Amino acid sequence: MADIVTAEQRSRNMAAIRSRDTKPEVYLRKLFFAKGYRYRIADKTVPGHHDIFLRKYNTAIFVHGCFWHRHQNCKYAYMPKSRVEVWQKKFNDNVRRGKIVQDELQARNIKCLIVWECTIKKMIRDSTMQKELLAQIHSFIQDMHNTKFCLY
Template identity: 40%
Template sequence: MTDVFDPQTRSRIMASVKQKDTAPEIAIRSALHKKGFRYRLHSKKVYGRPDLALPMHRAVIFVHGCFWHRHHGCRYASTPSTRANFWQAKFEANVARDSAVRGVLLAAGWRVATIWECALRKPEQASLATERLSAWLLTETDTLELGEVEVSAPTSEGDDAGSSS
């Protein structure tokens, strides 16, 4: 299927896709601030310009979109069917860059958390993600990764109780 927009219109649309201050990022920032955590946004002083840097806790937080950063096994990490080679190269470059940044930060003594957007789509999951992130900030653990699977509240019966509103 061909694109329904001409190249200039498609370019304008893609350029308008936010890189900072996305809804998932703002949700995490707001929740952490309410819990008393203070942070720096997109700090130029920290390699990779993480979404949030908490120097007091020697921790950084990346809020990644599942599509752009290729959240493995996530239903939101689909691949467009047109221009497959272009998208594959773009996604591989994103994943390689994320991995390199993570490695440099860990080697420099920073603790690194990655929060995937799928973990923040439902209010109850976002609340659980914030609780787990807050607890992690107060520990000495080097890394944390939270996606939809990690913040789905386990139940004793194994059913989806609590997932309906």
């Protein structure tokens, strides 16, 4: 049987394939690379679908979409108007999975850095903010004795 795919279907397929490299992740990777960090995109030995793994600093970095991961008090974490219960269940599952991954990372002494998508949008727009956040991230990553395990 012939493999017939409409143009619309094809573009949808392509979008699905690209979803692992959505813009904020790519931006953050490029920024980290430019700052001299060397990383893996996905280290299979580390729990969770992190976006960057810094082996040298034993830190997994996650870019969290505000909508999917329910960023509190964020305008992007709105509630859809229809099928509220279905959405609520999806959101709860996402948040619960995220927590499980964090517990697994902590059990293995791997630090976890969550960067919200809206934070990255601000970093892209505002270079002062970019500097401040990078400094904050840098000190979190470098500090081997920090009591804080997970930075948001």
